[in-house]
Amino acid sequence: MKNDTLKKLGLTLFVIAVTVFFSLSFIVDISFKDKDVSSLLEEKNKGLANIVSTIDPAPAYQMPGALRNAFNQYNEVIVNEYGIKDDELKNFIEKLDSDASKFDTSAVQSFFGKDDFLTTKFLENTSWMIGRDWQNFDQFKNSINDKLQNVNKAVVSEYGLGAEKQDAMVLILMTVGAPDFLKTGLWAFLIFGLAVAGGFIHFIPLWRKKPGIHNDHIHHNKSQTRQWPAIIVFVCLVGFYIFLYHYPHYLANQIALLKPLSENMSGGAANQWFLYGFMYTLAMFTMGARMMIKYRGNMYQQVRTVSVFFFQVAFAFTLPQILTRMQLPAYDLKSAWPLEYSFFFDYRIDEYMQNGSLGLFLFGWGVVLFAIGVPLLTYFYGKRWYCSWVCGCGGLAETVGDPYRHLSDKSLGSWKIERWVVHSVLVFAVFMTAWVLYTAISGDSELLGINSYSVRSTYGFFIGFVFAGAVGTGFYPVMGNRVWCRFGCPLAAYLGLVQRFKSRFRITTNGGQCISCGNCSTYCEMGIDVRWYAQRGQNIVRSSCVGCGVCSAVCPRGVLKLENKTEDGRINDNPILIGREGVTLNL
Template identity: 50%
Template sequence: MKASLFQKAGMGIFIISSALLIVLLFLNKYRLTDAALERAVTDPSERKMLGTALSPMKGIAYQSGYTFNENIEEYLERENQHISSKFEITDMDIGNVISQFPGQDIQYSNEKITNAFDTTETGRFKARKLKDYTSWMNERQYESEQGLREQLENTRQNINTSIINDQGFSDYKIKALKLALTRHSSFGPVSENTTLWLVLTIGLGILGALIFILPKLKLLPGIKNDHVFHSANTGRGWIGYITGTLLIGFYVILYWYPEYMTSWMLLVDPISKVLNGHEASQWFFYGFLYTLAIGVMGVRMIIKYRHSKYHIIRTLSVIFFQVAFAFLIPEILIRLNQPSMDLKNIWPLNYTFFFDYNLSTLTSSGTIGIAMLVWGIILIIIGVPVITYFYGKRWYCSWVCGCGGLAETLGDPYRQLSDKSLKAWQIERWMVHGILVFSVIMTIGVLYTYFTGSSMLLGINTYDIRSVYGFLIGAAFAGVVGVGFYPFMGNRVWCRFGCPLAAYLGIVQRFKSRFRITTNGGQCISCGNCSTYCEMGIDVRWYAQRGQNIIRASCVGCGVCSSVCPRGVLKLENKDPKGRFGEPILIGNDSATIRS
């Protein structure tokens, strides 16, 4: 009874701290000043233009971040309209250019363009753009003015489309400016009492979670089957739906509306400045929270499975790799002015590894950058197949990976919700391997652009491919669905249906690996614990009843099926690869051997 009350107190503290964390988003106010502009924008010319465009907002105290950001966008869009009307190439401009080439059988020369425009800033811009865009037309023959006009009209459309990117505020720039200006224009309780609010939110959240978790030491280790499907949290009840909705909301804000979470960034500013010397970004806050979640829920995992040395070691392993490799080392590298990278994040999970900006950063950063590039390529070509051959995909998915680490710790209460049906397995195989193919095609396109300078491959824009992949897979699937759907579809939704690295590892594990889960079918009592708690949706009991090895490509070797088996039927083993296929299966009291 005391333990129950103690746990309720801990849960109460955690809920209060979480509610305060959400309330923080609405406590601060916003005022745009010259000082805020100077901190947010380093380029003087851009700052001057921005100050002019946003001058109506200066000095006004905004009570809502939403209104503040809406006004920023409104005034910048107005400025874009002004810039477009000032610099766009008009019909008259095209007529002036054509007038420089009278008669028939025109030989084009873009040197004559200068004569078609005046010497004002606008005229010089238009002349320069037309020269740049028509350089390939030099010395080309046109039978009439009409043919030249058609070509120049197409060029005009291309130039006018690019004006905002060149002279104004693109969508990407507006988004970045909204985040920077909101952050540096913020004032109020959070800005003035950062440490206090950090303690009252994240600090109390950690304390409450541990108060709830630690009394579990008095219970017997292992899974209890204590109404897990009847729980409002773990059985797709109202608590689970609220939890999932909050997680989905968090990822939507993180990826697409970070300007509304600047109060959270302010909370961890002191920590960020100690580690990397800079103010916290949304990604630093996310990494900090992600690491804390794995650490705190890792304590729960260790307590729950403390009867198993395997689970204790692998939980400590994912905590170590998340804290050291995914969080601390990349931040410290930033402080040392070195390229920052999670050294355990492997392509194609790290789908930006071969992006042009990353390759340029690594190759121009001296010995450390080159070493990181070589290390990443070695992991892809040699590390993955060799280590997976000896230990299966569990070496990464259950011992190293941050996505797997969060699934195994924060997501452990929801592992029984994974769909075990044959239809789900069929969907899984098509989806995960389809995404692997998508990532390979995208990477081929990215490398083609990097080495050739051309963004078009077989008529497709490679930048469009990477944008689509980043939005659909890197953000929407991996984040919003991959974590937000824990309470709805189990804790390995991303690993099972979306992770391209899991697909790559799984192909190696399925066909060329020493790893398998062996079964002693004669001891199986068909209790179903193994299938129920398989996070990857494998019907383990189906294999156990037949005494058949489990060599599924999706198996991450977490070992929970073995731990929850009351008869010791299942065992994780690394043996001769020849023994994985063609083993006898049980048929009644006899056995039969099936040769593949």
């Protein structure tokens, strides 16, 4: 078959797979059985199963609203049984005989009798009213009525299904309520298999080419140059991350596809993060095959691609599932602080401490990795040991993001923004970790008037979701494949500081051989104008360089070479001098 036909066929199969995948949220109904729902609920909430099981079958996009109505209906029953009803509060106020001074702890205890929980919660919300001067009794009555809702919310949290549990319960119930035919594994094989097959067929024309880098008018390709096909991909990726992080219940049918795999690996049901990890790994596998075909004439690129895929499969995807099955903290051993920004959160430390010797080992490994392993390995090998050989974020950028690598802005202005932003994120991560450790050690959540929980929540939203997810990956088609690595990754900033000032790694250049073709700058994913250095014969020691080696692979003259040597002569500013006497070398 002709190359154009193969590309169209492969793209068609991929689009069909993606369409079927997302259509599951709209065309496949979710329904509930009383026994299935009962098995998920705590003993005190078994009554909720009767209400949920009466919900009519509906697609995933409609079911969250129906479930929340069921939760509200159930919580009303709980309030009527355990809470304070309007009539009861009215009777209590009437007993005060229009005298606010009669309101005290003994009056509350006398009214609620043996219900210690209700007494405690009522006083927690109204104790500030005891002994207070009131202008009139109506003001007092209005204030105590206003607190009724807070007391009943506490009742719902204790006996019913509070707001803090509802989002998680919606997803769990919808995943269980997904139709059985989606949970056999067959549909997962068909959908994901079709997507992978489409990708491989699309890559056949690339295999037919001779080894070597072929530009093939990449700046004129609509799907790779911020035109409408790329914009569609951009919107789909960003939209997927928004739903994954904030509305995962709409993906309940998609999550159900991986039920057999999740149960075999972790011993439990799949969730949105298992789905994401599987798709992440599958995308790296498919586009990694493309990477190896494209760079099949360069052994460094071949080995590097195999390496990042191995670490993704073994450490990022499989190992956490095994640890979960062993009822241990799910930890990716290659993920170091501050990229693993929650590593020092109090609940994480408690998990490690409560899991004996293996828990202590995991915690110790994480500390040694960032404190000793990262600077030591970076000294000998530069950032490339992690960013290009180990990191899952870098692996996704190198494989899935490779078609967009030329979109990285090479301007001086972009470099200035990059340095300020990425190092600001590092400072933010250090600041947040210090606050969190203070809380873990002292038990006090505030330091200098700043709440550590607010700091970690802010960091998690803006860095964990917005920067690392929606922007870091979603912006591949419009800003290049290393947006997160360049502008947002705190570990990249940490590695970069070591690489710039204390490392043996550099990219050496032979300025006399450079023909200024610009291939190196075009293909640099980190926004480095490599040609500028090559023309001057100046070593490249930029802190942002991840040592991917693509600039060296695409150079037709062998000008660029990745080296790990002694630090002497590593930084050679202004090596070529141009004056009236001609060109001389500053040796």
